[in-house]
Amino acid sequence: MMELRGLEKSYEGNPAIQNLSLSVMDNEYLTLLGPSGSGKSTLLRLIAGLEQPDDGSIQLEGEDLDGRPAYMRNLGFVQQKYALFPHMSVFDNVAFGLRYRQEDPLQDASEVHDRVSRILELVGLLGYEERMVGQLSGGQKQRVSLARTLVCEPKICLLDEPLGALDANLRERMAIELRRIRAALKVTFLHVTGNETEALAMGDRVVVLDKGRICQVAAPEEVFSAPTSIDVAKFLNAYNLFPGRGELDGFAYSGHLLPIKCDARQAHFYGIRYDHIRIITGNDDGAGFKAKFLASEFEGARIKYLFERPDGGVFEAEMHLGEGDPITLTPNEFYEVSWDPKEVLLFDTSGELLKSNARGEVAK
Amino acid sequence: MTDINVSNPTEIKSGTQGSSLKAKIDKGRYFLLAPGVLWMVLFLIIPLAMMVYVSFWTQTTFAVNSTLTTKSWVTFFSSETYMNALFRTGRLWLTVLALTFIIGYPVALYVGQLIRSETLRTILLVTCVIPFWTSFLIRVLAWRPMLGKEGAVNIVLQKLGIINTPIEVLLFTEVSVVIGLVQIYVVFMVGPIAFMLGRIDHNLIEAARDLGASTWTIFRKIIFPLSLPGVAVGAIFVSVMVLGEFATPAALSGRKVNLLGNIIVTQVGSLKWAFAAVVGVVLTVVMALVITALLRVVNLRKEL
Structure with missing residues (x-):
């Protein structure tokens, strides 16, 4: 539905977006994940028309949006800090776009009332029409902001870190709400976030952005299980990554030779997910080494165990309590950690995932 | 506990x-x-x-004693001169208030909204205050050589051929008093409005634009309503100062235009304490009414 082609944008010579192309589909929830400074907010502002690209084009349903001001793009933009009009009631805030847009404003008060009521019902704020903005909680403000944008029926709704300003409890509830509201309206959501859990949980597809370039566009499960580059893997915060060298019979890392299931002599990085690591006594047939236990972190349904890596870094193992009782380890003691070599991902010098990875499968 | x-x-x-x-x-x-x-x-x-x-004391020609009487009050409200002064004060106050708003608002809009640099904004606001570095009397009296029959304004207009005979209403009339008052007090309107405009979150304007509103609509529906507390504070400043004025009218009207303030000065000068007190009470009541009315328009406690 929306096509971005070869977008370029730089600020005073510093590139913010570099040769970026992306297809956004109809009726999908797309999350844009990137660390701060990755250009994700710039991309959103380019799409919204708040900034002009230096090069490249943005097309919505085959029409070029270049040079069109924000209000003629048929896009909605939900700002991070809500940007609600403080001197207006909830109703007037939501009705603002319908009443005062330049193109085809709604004159009929009863129709405005109907549409505002319908959208307020959808976001769960029916009965709050007369409240002033100052009397609302953070979550309610977020809903008003969303309703104000959605009532104008945009083709694509852009959300800039919509959950960023909410506390953890509220964030989870609002995340579910966002998905429900989107599904009910069948509008495309483009949700920008710096939180990997949020991006994976919310998106039908996830776009991973780094240094102004797209690293990966895929379904959340695929991004999580097969990150296409070491940057993505780092950013997911779920992989132990060891630098080393691929040999004919294994991967050489800090004096250990870790077994791998295929010939991977181009490999320069070896990645294994936190939750694939087991702490064992004695030996099994997996890959692994002895490591010094440092500390554990209890995180509710799971426990993280931190070990010292042979080369001095920190190494994480994650255990879900559903799979067994937590084990008690003594700090500064050495334990055997082990994993199935089939779960290993290998990356080459430039950080790209090797096509023929350790699982012997071809990565997508 | x-x-x-x-x-x-x-x-x-x-x-x-x-x-x-x-x-x-x-x-x-x-x-x-x-x-x-x-x-x-x-x-x-x-x-x-x-x-x-x-104000209820008994006034004789050269003395005042504490016998209570309403004589001074009756004199004030039955005298055409004093009632005229009251209405004139009201008329001049409204004219000056309107003009300081009309001239001050665009200036404030420029400083508070169009200038995004905090430093430049401060510099511009300080520039507005520079005239206050000279004495009040000099600022007022400087208008005389400007507005007189052979003053700067008339000379320039005549040299340019716009007028043949000098405009005489410019000095020693209500017009000159209004000009003087507006010039002195306009800055008190600019300051508070620019402050409120500067505080408006730019995201609000971006959001309104994104919802399709034109610049004029954004001004009417977002910027202006949000600047109203500034307008109210500015109006209170200007009102309180203009209502109590006596020096500017005296200097620029040749004592022809007398406001309530001038009457107080004259009465105190001739030791008519009781009568001066009556005028003082009237002036205080007028100011209190004006401030109450302005605070009714904008709920400052909520907005600031």
Whole structure:
């Protein structure tokens, strides 16, 4: 539905977006994940028309949006800090776009009332029409902001870190709400976030952005299980990554030779997910080494165990309590950690995932 | 603490101790108020009460005594001269208020909204205050050589061929008083409005634009309503100062235009204390009404 082609944008010579192309589909929830400074907010502002690209084009349903001001793009933009009009009631805030847009404003008060009521019902704020903005909680403000944008029926709704300003409890509830509201309206959501859990949980597809370039566009499960580059893997915060060298019979890392299931002599990085690591006594047939236990972190349904890596870094193992009782380890003691070599991902010098990875499968 | 039902006696004891300490602190708070209250009573309440009291004293030609009478009040409200002064004060006040708003708002809009650099904004606001570095009298009197029959304005207009005979209404009329008052007080309108405009979150304007509103609609529906508290504060500043004015009208009207302030000066000068007090009370009531009305328009406590 929306096509971005070869977008370029730089600020005073510093590139913010570099040769970026992306297809956004109809009726999908797309999350844009990137660390701060990755250009994700710039991309959103380019799409919204708040900034002009230096090069490249943005097309919505085959029409070029270049040079069109924000209000003629048929896009909605939900700002991070809500940007609600403080001197207006909830109703007037939501009705603002319908009443005062330049193109085809709604004159009929009863129709405005109907549409505002319908959208307020959808976001769960029916009965709050007369409240002033100052009397609302953070979550309610977020809903008003969303309703104000959605009532104008945009083709694509852009959300800039919509959950960023909410506390953890509220964030989870609002995340579910966002998905429900989107599904009910069948509008495309483009949700920008710096939180990997949020991006994976919310998106039908996830776009991973780094240094102004797209690293990966895929379904959340695929991004999580097969990150296409070491940057993505780092950013997911779920992989132990060891630098080393691929040999004919294994991967050489800090004096250990870790077994791998295929010939991977181009490999320069070896990645294994936190939750694939087991702490064992004695030996099994997996890959692994002895490591010094440092500390554990209890995180509710799971426990993280931190070990010292042979080369001095920190190494994480994650255990879900559903799979067994937590084990008690003594700090500064050495334990055997082990994993199935089939779960290993290998990356080459430039950080790209090797096509023929350790699982012997071809990565997508 | 006391409403929690505790079974442990030591805890109950500490609870009551805590609440008596709290009561002590509560009492202590009122002592903090004392200096302020004392100041207000000494320098506001008592003088105001005195003014009302003196306004009912009996005035003879050279003396005043404390026999109570309404004679001064009757004189004020039955005299055409004084009632005219009251209406003239009202008329001039409204004219000056309107003009300072019309001239001041665009300036404030430029400084508060179009200038995004905080430093430049401060520099511009300081520039507005530069005329205050000279004395008030000089600022007022400087208008005389500007506006006179052979003054700068007339000379320039004649040289340019726009007029043949000099405009005489420019000086020693209500017009010159209005010009003088507007020039002196416009900055008090600019300041508060620019401050409020500068505080408007730019995201609001972006959001309104994104919803399709035109620049004019954004001004009408977002920027102007949000700047209203600034307008109210500016209007209060200008009103209080213009209503109490006497020097500018005296200097620029050749004593032809007399406001309530001028009458007070004259009456005090001729030792008519009771009558001056009447005018003082009237002026205070007018100002109180004006401020109340302005505060009704904008709920400052909520907006600031």
